Amino acid sequence: MAELTEELKALIIEALHLEDVAPADIDPAAPLFTEGLGLDSIDALELGVAMQKKYGMRFDSNADETKKHFSSVNALAAFVAANRKKD
Secondary structure, eight states: OHHHHHHHHHHHHHHTTOTTOOGGGSOTTSBSBSSTTOBOHHHHHHHHHHHHHHHOOOOOTTOHHHHHHTSBHHHHHHHHHHHOOOO
16 A cells, blocks of 8 residues: 555646655645645646546546545555456
């Protein structure tokens, strides 16, 4: 799971063009939105699209469950590990 967590940190930085942020700067347990990284709804959309492309996953942007999955890097990693398409 640690490898997936680091992969997701790198994806967040790349997809959202966070130029002054390194993977080590992202606390995997910290909130991604408002606090923590301070992401907003546009960032969530861009990150969701990047995750769809990379992992072949679909998200319902209006579902409360999706908001829970996007709460932190750790939550995203658990969701991806359980739901990504296998090759």
